[in-house]
Amino acid sequence: MFTIAIHGGSGTITRSDITPEQEKTYRQALEQALVTGHAVLANGGPALDAVEQAVRSLEENELFNAGKGSVFSAAGKHEMDASIMCGHTLKAGAVAGISNIRNPVSLARLVMEQSENVLLMGRGAEEFAQLHNIPVEPDDYFYTDFRYHQLKEAQQANKVWLDHSRTNTGKGTVGAVALDQAGNLAAATSTGGLTNKMYGRVGDTPIIGAGTYANNQTCAVSCTGYGEFFIRAVVAYDISCLMSYKGLSLKEACDYVVRDKLKSIGGEGGLIAVDRAGNVELPFNSEGMYRAWRNQPGAGDVAIFG
Numbered sequence: 001m002f003t004i005a006i007h008g009g010s011g012t013i014t015r016s017d018i019t020p021e022q023e024k025t026y027r028q029a030l031e032q033a034l035v036t037g038h039a040v041l042a043n044g045g046p047a048l049d050a051v052e053q054a055v056r057s058l059e060e061n062e063l064f065n066a067g068k069g070s071v072f073s074a075a076g077k078h079e080m081d082a083s084i085m086c087g088h089t090l091k092a093g094a095v096a097g098i099s100n101i102r103n104p105v106s107l108a109r110l111v112m113e114q115s116e117n118v119l120l121m122g123r124g125a126e127e128f129a130q131l132h133n134i135p136v137e138p139d140d141y142f143y144t145d146f147r148y149h150q151l152k153e154a155q156q157a158n159k160v161w162l163d164h165s166r167t168n169t170g171k172g173t174v175g176a177v178a179l180d181q182a183g184n185l186a187a188a189t190s191t192g193g194l195t196n197k198m199y200g201r202v203g204d205t206p207i208i209g210a211g212t213y214a215n216n217q218t219c220a221v222s223c224t225g226y227g228e229f230f231i232r233a234v235v236a237y238d239i240s241c242l243m244s245y246k247g248l249s250l251k252e253a254c255d256y257v258v259r260d261k262l263k264s265i266g267g268e269g270g271l272i273a274v275d276r277a278g279n280v281e282l283p284f285n286s287e288g289m290y291r292a293w294r295n296q297p298g299a300g301d302v303a304i305f306g
């Protein structure tokens with residue numbers, strides 16, 4: 001038995017916000033990332049590779065707010081965050097506020113595997129990337145007119161925007177969770193953060209336990225939504241704790257955290273999760289979430305709306 005689930009962000013995503021052509025493009029992009037991760041698992045590969053490969057696929061697609069498609073910060077820059085965690089070893093790696101790195105998730109994995117640290121930020125993370133010949137891209141690679149106009153609109157409105165939470169936008173943070181044939185779980189998340197975010201702002205994505213968590217005893221979780229709330233609610237770890245300390249099922253834990261706890265503090269968003277038996281949950285309290293999953297018997301789905 002193996003399973004993979006991915007997300008491409010949550011927010012105000014309704015049928016009226018995107019054209020049928022756009023919907024098709026998103027579905028294809030999700031399918032492509034899903035197939036990439038699924039193939040790793042089908043070949044007997046580790047969950048860690050599957051989540052990294054799936055997230056890389058989404059990072060290289062400008063449709064999503066991660067890697068190439070990252071939103072602009074208030075400083076007119078791309079400041080990306082990413083993390084990855086292995087449920088078998090409980091090792092984790094993360095990077096925050098980095099620029100020009102083609103695949104932030106792979107840098108996060110390098111931090112996990114080639115350093116003594118869990119989280120590297122900014123210049124230090126970029127220098128670490130250089131040391132290990134991680135591919136970098138010029139600013140142009142990350143530039144899209146669409147994102148630039150979004151920034152200008154946000155600045156005019158004097159707002160900081162969660163990627164999907166306004167009309168005519170439809171892109172978001174990306175993530176993947178997987179259970180491999182050896183019974184190991186892994187999770188990874190990558191984002192450009194919020195449009196017009198303050199220089200130096202870091203969300204939940206690179207915070208282990210908030211935006212990402214994996215533990216073979218319980219589950220693997222990757223979150224998307226307004227990061228500040230996910231940090232305060234320690235969402236990903238909370239789901240794992242509810243399972244281990246209170247014996248809740250994955251579904252019970254996810255429902256409580258996303259629809260009850262997170263909502264009660266005003267947190268909007270969702271998550272993807274898989275448990276050690278291969279059960280998948282994709283709960284969200286926003287109007288939509290780009291999401292997809294597939295398991296070994298071949299069950300699965302690609303969905304966008306609520």
Ligand code: ASP
Nearest residue numbers: 173193203224225226227
């Ligand atoms: N969670 C991300 C952040 O706050 C944003 C997102 O999920 O779209 O940086």
